[in-house]
Amino acid sequence: MTTGLPDTMRSTLRVLFIGDIVGAQAVECVCAMLGDLRDRYRADAVIANAENAWQGKGPSKREADQLFAAGVDVITTGNHVWDNWKSRPLLVQNERVLRPLNYPPGNPGSGMVLVPTPRGMLGVLQVQGRVYLPPIDCPFRAAARAAEQLRREAAVVVVDVHAEATAEKIALGWYLDGQVSAVIGTHTHVQTNDARILPNGTAFVTDVGMTGAFNSVIGMATEVALRRFLYQTAHKYELAEGDWRISGALIEAECDSGRAVAIETFCLQCPDPTAASA
Ligand SMILES: [Fe+2]
Numbered sequence: 502m503t504t505g506l507p508d509t510m511r512s513t514l515r516v517l518f519i520g521d522i523v524g525a526q527a528v529e530c531v532c533a534m535l536g537d538l539r540d541r542y543r544a545d546a547v548i549a550n551a552e553n554a555w556q557g558k559g560p561s562k563r564e565a566d567q568l569f570a571a572g573v574d575v576i577t578t579g580n581h582v583w584d585n586w587k588s589r590p591l592l593v594q595n596e597r598v599l600r601p602l603n604y605p606p607g608n609p610g611s612g613m614v615l616v617p618t619p620r621g622m623l624g625v626l627q628v629q630g631r632v633y634l635p636p637i638d639c640p641f642r643a644a645a646r647a648a649e650q651l652r653r654e655a656a657v658v659v660v661d662v663h664a665e666a667t668a669e670k671i672a673l674g675w676y677l678d679g680q681v682s683a684v685i686g687t688h689t690h691v692q693t694n695d696a697r698i699l700p701n702g703t704a705f706v707t708d709v710g711m712t713g714a715f716n717s718v719i720g721m722a723t724e725v726a727l728r729r730f731l732y733q734t735a736h737k738y739e740l741a742e743g744d745w746r747i748s749g750a751l752i753e754a755e756c757d758s759g760r761a762v763a764i765e766t767f768c769l770q771c772p773d774p775t776a777a778s779a
């Protein structure tokens with residue numbers, strides 16, 4: 502990373518962002534690795550996308566509790582949060598579990614939160630794209646409004662843009678450039694090789710990638726995914742196993758201005774969680 506200064510002299514806030522966690526065993530991977538990752542990246546805060554943490558669907562209280570106990574500060578989700586009924590009370594009860602904020606009013610939960618860190622307040626917000634996803638409210642205007650609100654309290658604001666289309670995510674990055682510290686893409690489960698800092702100081706990556714079994718089709722058992730494509734009919738979703746990895750990014754931003762100074766993605770091998778529990 503760019504800052505070679507000792508932590509006591511550092512004037513930046515470092516945020517670790519973990520990509521879509523798929524299944525309970527992937528939650529175990531995060532729990533096993535997060536302490537080391539926090540140290541390695543000298544992270545001041547951790548955001549984790551857990552929209553697939555319970556059987557490929559949104560987190561239940563159990564998965565959320567495990568992630569918070571492991572050192573996660575904010576959980577973001579996405580379209581699959583609505584597929585697990587047990588996520589809904591969690592969204593209401595815990596303000597640190599977010600869902601995309603641009604779903605129509607009346608849905609449970611919130612899409613933005615402020616959390617204290619050792620280096621000042623951090624704002625986190627999540628929006629969802631509309632290309633190949635439900636036609637919810639405008640993610641651009643919703644994100645801009647929420648960012649403006651969060652920036653009254655926090656210089657550093659990180660946005661999770663949960664979307665299918667690369668162009669939609671990139672457009673949102675440009676739209677928010679200079680308004681937030683980072684715009685981090687989630688949902689496609691495939692890490693893109695385009696992490697960069699936009700001209701006005703917003704760190705951006707189109708997709709931060711998946712945490713789970715890479716011996717799979719984006720987390721799903723390969724045989725099931727193939728049946729779906731070959732026969733064009735529904736087949737019961739099964740989570741994959743094998744080749745466990747944790748994907749994410751480290752974002753570093755100035756504490757006073759919120760301007761990003763670095764972004765770095767990673768995709769690291771995890772110990773096999775099935776071996777640990779056997
Ligand atoms: Fe996902």
Ligand SMILES: [Fe+2]
Pocket residue numbers: 552579580581663687688
């Ligand atoms: Fe998603």
